[in-house]
Amino acid sequence: MIFERLRIFVSSSMEELAEERAVLKSALSELNIDAWIFEKDAGAQSQTIQQVYKKEIDRSDLYIGLFWRNYGDYTNDEFEYATEKNKDCLIYEKREGIDGKRDPKLQAFLDPMGKVESGLTVQWFNTPKELRDCVKKDAANWQAQKIRELRALNISYKASPLERAEQGELKTLLDKVKHFWVRGVLERTIQRANLMELSKDNQPEAVGNPWEAVLELPFEGARAVPMGKNITDIYDELEHSVLILGQPGSGKTTTLLTLVRELILRAEKNQTLPIPVVFHLSSWVDPEQHLNDWLVDELNDKYQIPGKFGKNWLERQRLILLLDGLDEVPSKNRAACVEAINRFAKNFGLYGMVVCCRLKEYDELKAKLTLNGAICLRPLTDFQIDTYVGEAGVELEGLRNALRQNLAFREIASSPLMLNLMCLVYKGYETENLAKSETPEDWIKHLFSAYVDLMFKKGGISEFAYSREQTLGWLSWIARRLSERNQAMFLIEDLQPSWLSSRVQRWGYLVGFSLVLGLLMGLASIVFWGAGSYIIGETNSQTEYLQPREWIIWLVATPIWLLAFGLMENLGSKSGRPILERVQPGFRRAAVTGLLSAGLWLFVMLSVVLVVTQAKPTLNDLLFHLLWSGLAITFIWAANGRIRSNTYSISTVESLRWSLGNACPGARRGFVIGLLVGFPLYFINHLMGPPWVPHFGFAIVGLGIGGILGGLKPHVNDAKTVPNQGIKLSFRMAILIALNAIWLVAIAIGVAKFGDFEYSPNPAFMLYDHYVPMLGIFIGLSTILFLWFGGLDVIKHYVLRIILSASGQTPWNLTCFMNHASGLDLMQSVGNAYIFVHRRFLEYLAAFRPK
Structure with missing residues (x-):
C-alpha cells in the first residue's frame, strides 16, 4: 500500500444495529477507508477492553458514533476519550421505533450533542440504506477536507528577494545540477539506450518512455496514467509533491532526471522560480539527524554551497528537493528517514518535493510519506516485450526464442533497463547460447557479463590501459565497499581506512x-632542537x-x-x-x-x-x-x-575562512599551550632575570597565534569539479598555511626582544635574534601548521592509497582508472564523483568475485 488508508473508529452497542454496522463498513471501504468495529476487528487480545478501544482510537482519524436504543457499557468513555484526543466526530442516530424504548442514559448522552455549543451535528436515519447514503456523503466530505489539509502542508510559498551574492550561488548550483545530472547522467543514459540501433521504424512508448504507470492519490485509490502524459504534467497536477515507485530497472531515476531537465528549463527562463536539486538519500545514515541539517551538509559536500546559503534557501523555499534512493537508506533507518522527510515538510513547507523508492521496500514501511500523490511505474507487458524485440528483425531472433521458452528470462525482460540491455548485447546470439542459464540470478550475471564484454569490444581491448579482469576486479571492490555503506557515489577523496578489508x-x-x-x-x-644548540651533555666551556x-x-x-x-x-x-x-x-x-x-x-x-x-x-x-x-x-x-x-579519519581542508567567533576559543587554547610550553623555563638556572617573564611571554605569543589560527576553519571549495581535487587542494592549503610560519616566527622574535628574554653567555636555548637560528623555529612551527591544516589528512590519504594499490584492491592512479571505467559506460562521472550506470549493475559487481 502506497499511502496509509484513513481509519475510522465505530462506537456502537453490540446488542443492536449489526446490519447497520456492516453497511457502514462496506460504504467506507468503497471510499478506501478502514472502519474498525469491535466485534469484527478486535479478536482475542491480552489487553483489557478499555485498553483495546483506547489504542484503536489513538490510531484512528475519525470517530463515528452509531446509536439507537441501548446504551453500551463504554459508550460515554469512548466518546470522551476521542474528544480528549481531538479526533473528528460524526454522530448518527436511528429514530425509528425509539418511543419509550430508548435507554434514558443514552438519551442523556445524546441530548447535549444537538446544542450549538457542542460543535456537533447529529444525523438522523431510519433504514440501513439511508445510513449508507449519509455516511458516504459525510465521509467523502471529511476525506476531501483531509486531502486539503495534507496539501496545505506542501503549498507553494512566494519567494523573497535575493541578495546579489545569493543569486550568483544559485546560478552556480543550477549549472552544477545541469552538468552533473542532466548532461552527466540523463543524456548518457539516453545515449546508451540509442546504442541498440534496432532496424525498426518506431519504438513502443512503454520502452522509450516508462510512462506505463499507475497514479495513486492519498485516500482515493489508484488509476492508470493516460498515455502521452509525462512526469512534468503529473508533477504540476499534484502541486509539486510526488512519490515515484517502481521495480528495479523500471526507470525511476530516469523519470526523476527527466523532470529535473524540465524544471531546469523553467528556472532558466524565470529566475524567480526555485531550482531543482538532486540529493541521494543513501548518505542519510544518522536517524537522529534532522533532514534540513542533512540537506545543508549535502549542499556543502556535493555541490560546494556554503552552509549559510543552503540554510536560507531551504527556509525561504528556494529549492525543489528531488530525493533519490529512499530504498538505499539502511533498512533499520528507513522509517526514521520517512518521518524526517514528513517532519521537514510540515515545519518548513515545500515548493516542491519528489522522492524515488523501490516499490517492495516502500511497501514494507509502516510509516508513509505525506506527499500529494504517487506514481508507480509498471513492468512491461508480454505484448510490449514481444513487439519491441520483434521489430528488431533477425538480429534478435535468438533473444526472441529464448524469451518464449524461459519464463524467468521473460520476467527479467519486464524491466525497461534489462530489456534495453538484452537488445543491446544479444544481437546475433543463437538461442542455444542463451539457454545455458536457468535461474534469474544466472540470467542477470550472464547479461551484465555480456554487457561488459561488449563495452570492451567497442573500441578494442588493446586501446585500454587496464584489462577486463583488472577492471572488473577493482570495480567489484568499489561496489562492495559502497554497498556495505549504503552509498551510491564514489569520491576518491572520501576513501577511508575503514575500507581496508583485512x-x-x-x-x-x-x-x-x-x-x-x-x-x-x-x-x-x-632541526628545531639542533638549530638552537640543544645539548644533552652540556659543558661550561662550549x-x-x-x-x-x-x-x-x-x-x-x-x-x-x-x-x-x-x-x-x-x-x-x-x-x-x-x-x-x-x-x-x-x-x-x-x-x-x-x-x-x-x-x-x-x-x-x-x-x-x-x-x-x-x-x-x-x-x-x-x-x-x-x-x-x-x-x-x-x-x-x-x-x-x-x-x-x-x-x-580522513577529511579535506580545501580552503579556510576566518571568523571572530572561532578566534576567541582559539586564543584561549593558544594561551594555555603557551603557558604549558613556557613552564619548563622555570627550571633553567642560567636564565637571566625573573623566570616568569619568558614564561608569560610564551603565553602571550600563544594567545596571538591561537587567535589568528584558531579563527580559521576548513571550508569546501566551490570550484571543485575534478576527481580527487579535495586532496590536492588540501595539500596546497597546507603548504600555504605552513609558509605563514615566517611571520609567526617574526612575532615570536619581536616579543622575545621586547621582553628582553636574555640568557647567559653559555645558554642551552636562546630566544633573542642575535643567537637563535630562525630556521629551527620556522621548521618546527611550519610542520605543526602543515599537519594541522590538511597535511595530516593528505599523508593518511596517500598512505591508504599505497596500501590499496600494493594489495591489489585498486590501481595507484585511481583518477585514470575511473575515467577509463566511465569511458566504457560502466560508471558515470557526476562532477568530482562517480556512480555506477545503474543500481542493479552495482549489485551485480558487489556480488562478483574475480578469479
Whole structure:
C-alpha cells in the first residue's frame, strides 16, 4: 500500500444495529477507508477492553458514533476519550421505533450533542440504506477536507528577494545540477539506450518512455496514467509533491532526471522560480539527524554551497528537493528517514518535493510519506516485450526464442533497463547460447557479463590501459565497499581506512602512517632542537650540538609513539565502534585523547632514551624530550582528536575562512599551550632575570597565534569539479598555511626582544635574534601548521592509497582508472564523483568475485 488508508473508529452497542454496522463498513471501504468495529476487528487480545478501544482510537482519524436504543457499557468513555484526543466526530442516530424504548442514559448522552455549543451535528436515519447514503456523503466530505489539509502542508510559498551574492550561488548550483545530472547522467543514459540501433521504424512508448504507470492519490485509490502524459504534467497536477515507485530497472531515476531537465528549463527562463536539486538519500545514515541539517551538509559536500546559503534557501523555499534512493537508506533507518522527510515538510513547507523508492521496500514501511500523490511505474507487458524485440528483425531472433521458452528470462525482460540491455548485447546470439542459464540470478550475471564484454569490444581491448579482469576486479571492490555503506557515489577523496578489508592491510596502513608521519615529526624536531644548540651533555666551556644518539631518539621514538597510539585508538573496533569514539566529542574526547597520548609519549620516549643512552637519562633529557616536546605535541594531538580520529579519519581542508567567533576559543587554547610550553623555563638556572617573564611571554605569543589560527576553519571549495581535487587542494592549503610560519616566527622574535628574554653567555636555548637560528623555529612551527591544516589528512590519504594499490584492491592512479571505467559506460562521472550506470549493475559487481 502506497499511502496509509484513513481509519475510522465505530462506537456502537453490540446488542443492536449489526446490519447497520456492516453497511457502514462496506460504504467506507468503497471510499478506501478502514472502519474498525469491535466485534469484527478486535479478536482475542491480552489487553483489557478499555485498553483495546483506547489504542484503536489513538490510531484512528475519525470517530463515528452509531446509536439507537441501548446504551453500551463504554459508550460515554469512548466518546470522551476521542474528544480528549481531538479526533473528528460524526454522530448518527436511528429514530425509528425509539418511543419509550430508548435507554434514558443514552438519551442523556445524546441530548447535549444537538446544542450549538457542542460543535456537533447529529444525523438522523431510519433504514440501513439511508445510513449508507449519509455516511458516504459525510465521509467523502471529511476525506476531501483531509486531502486539503495534507496539501496545505506542501503549498507553494512566494519567494523573497535575493541578495546579489545569493543569486550568483544559485546560478552556480543550477549549472552544477545541469552538468552533473542532466548532461552527466540523463543524456548518457539516453545515449546508451540509442546504442541498440534496432532496424525498426518506431519504438513502443512503454520502452522509450516508462510512462506505463499507475497514479495513486492519498485516500482515493489508484488509476492508470493516460498515455502521452509525462512526469512534468503529473508533477504540476499534484502541486509539486510526488512519490515515484517502481521495480528495479523500471526507470525511476530516469523519470526523476527527466523532470529535473524540465524544471531546469523553467528556472532558466524565470529566475524567480526555485531550482531543482538532486540529493541521494543513501548518505542519510544518522536517524537522529534532522533532514534540513542533512540537506545543508549535502549542499556543502556535493555541490560546494556554503552552509549559510543552503540554510536560507531551504527556509525561504528556494529549492525543489528531488530525493533519490529512499530504498538505499539502511533498512533499520528507513522509517526514521520517512518521518524526517514528513517532519521537514510540515515545519518548513515545500515548493516542491519528489522522492524515488523501490516499490517492495516502500511497501514494507509502516510509516508513509505525506506527499500529494504517487506514481508507480509498471513492468512491461508480454505484448510490449514481444513487439519491441520483434521489430528488431533477425538480429534478435535468438533473444526472441529464448524469451518464449524461459519464463524467468521473460520476467527479467519486464524491466525497461534489462530489456534495453538484452537488445543491446544479444544481437546475433543463437538461442542455444542463451539457454545455458536457468535461474534469474544466472540470467542477470550472464547479461551484465555480456554487457561488459561488449563495452570492451567497442573500441578494442588493446586501446585500454587496464584489462577486463583488472577492471572488473577493482570495480567489484568499489561496489562492495559502497554497498556495505549504503552509498551510491564514489569520491576518491572520501576513501577511508575503514575500507581496508583485512588485518594485514590495516596493519600495513598503521605502520606506514606511523613511519611517514613519525619520520617527518622526528626530522622537524631534530632541526628545531639542533638549530638552537640543544645539548644533552652540556659543558661550561662550549656547547655541543645535537648528537647522533639524539637523532636516533627522535627518529625511533616518534613512529613508535604514533604506532602505539593508533593501536590504542583502534581498540574495540571489532565490536563496531572503537572505545575512543564512544566518548562524547568535544572536551571529553580531547581530554581522554590527551591523557592517553601523553602517557604513551612518556612511556615510549623514556624507554627509547634509556635504550639509546644506555644509562640513566640526564635532567635535560627529561626536561626537553619528555616535558617540553611532550606537552606541546600531545596537546596538539588532543585538540585535533576532539571530534574525529587522529589515525583513522580522513577529511579535506580545501580552503579556510576566518571568523571572530572561532578566534576567541582559539586564543584561549593558544594561551594555555603557551603557558604549558613556557613552564619548563622555570627550571633553567642560567636564565637571566625573573623566570616568569619568558614564561608569560610564551603565553602571550600563544594567545596571538591561537587567535589568528584558531579563527580559521576548513571550508569546501566551490570550484571543485575534478576527481580527487579535495586532496590536492588540501595539500596546497597546507603548504600555504605552513609558509605563514615566517611571520609567526617574526612575532615570536619581536616579543622575545621586547621582553628582553636574555640568557647567559653559555645558554642551552636562546630566544633573542642575535643567537637563535630562525630556521629551527620556522621548521618546527611550519610542520605543526602543515599537519594541522590538511597535511595530516593528505599523508593518511596517500598512505591508504599505497596500501590499496600494493594489495591489489585498486590501481595507484585511481583518477585514470575511473575515467577509463566511465569511458566504457560502466560508471558515470557526476562532477568530482562517480556512480555506477545503474543500481542493479552495482549489485551485480558487489556480488562478483574475480578469479
